[in-house]
Each structure stands twice: as structure tokens, then as C-alpha cells.
Amino acid sequence: MKNKLIGLILILAILAFVFRKQIAQFILNVNGANQKTKAQVLANVDALVEQTVTLDDSVYTEQFYAEFEQEAIQIADAQFSNLNSAFQTETALMTPLLDLSGAELLCVYRAFGSKVYDPYFGSAMNLNLFEWYSYVLTDGGLFSGGDGVVFWDDEVEGCEGWSDLCYEAEFMGRIWLKSGLNVSMFTSNAD
Secondary structure (H helix, E strand, C coil): HHHHHHHHHHHHHHHHHCCCCHHHHHHHHCCCCCCCCHHHHHHHHHHHHHHHHCCCCCCCCHHHHHHHHHHHHHHHHHHHHHHCCEEEEEHHHHHHHHHHHHHHHHHHHHHHCCCCCCCCCCCEEEEEEEHHHHHCCCCCCHHHCCCCEEECCCCCCCCHHHCCEEEEEHHHHHHHHHCCCCCCCCCCCCC
């Protein structure tokens, strides 16, 4: 009996470590820490996009957004569909973003706006794209709840090769760096 109890405690400790991010999000959600209205999220997104300066010398304007809006909406909808599915395909999330300029990324961020995140536990929340990334993407290997896959691409600074060890959250953050938006919400490694 004592060995079974120790085994059960060990399994619970391992599960708590592996799913620590989800447990923390559940606790925050239960306490209402992230309860914003759709209008509040949209206002924050719009204000953030308007004040952001891209890091790749592309220029975001209302005119540029109007011209790129349909493509931005398609990309944003695909991001939402993938993020909201039971099993995300990280390459399907990242590939459409790889060749976009900073201004085009800002358009995608704005087009995503606010989407409802309905977790398995807790109540639904209105989230922007980066908040969705923070709930879905992992920032490490096997012991962070992720699948341990390393991503790289010659065009993504800091993640040009396998040896850079860019997991999904960091790789996505490095893609978004050129937009000028602060990616620290979903990755602590991109600078």
C-alpha cells in the first residue's frame, strides 16, 4: 500500500510539472484575472497596432491595412482555426507568417482581433492573438508540456539552425519580432 501511495504521488508530481502552465492558467482563469470584454481586447489591439513601429523598415498605415486586409483576415482565420483545434499543427501556424513583412504581421494581428478561448476548465475568455499563443504554444522541450520539436528557418534570426534549439513559442516569437510588437507574452527567450 505504501509503495502504491508513493507511486501515485510521484505520478501526480510529474503530471503537475508537465502541465504546470495549464494549471497556472486554470487558476488565473478561475480567479477572473483575464476577464476582458471583446471591445476591450479590440481597443487594446487597435491602440497597440497604431503605436507600434516595425523593425524591418516596412510601414503600417490605414491605407496599407485596407490593401492587405483580405489576406490578413485569411491568415488570421487560419491561425484561429489551428489554435482552436484539439491538435495544433505548428508548421501550419508558422509557415504563412514566415515571409510576411513587419507591417503585414501587424495587419494579421489586427485582423485576428479578439477571439473567444474556451479552455477545458474554467470560463471562456476574449483573447488577442498573442494571448492565444501564450495559452497554446510551449516554450521548451519534452518537460514543458510540448512535443520537444525544434524549429528553424534560414530567414528567422536566432533560429537559423537546429542547434539554436528554438521550440515553438520562441520560433513564433522570432517570426513576430520584425512587427515591433512585444512578444514576451508568449516567449521569454526572444529579444
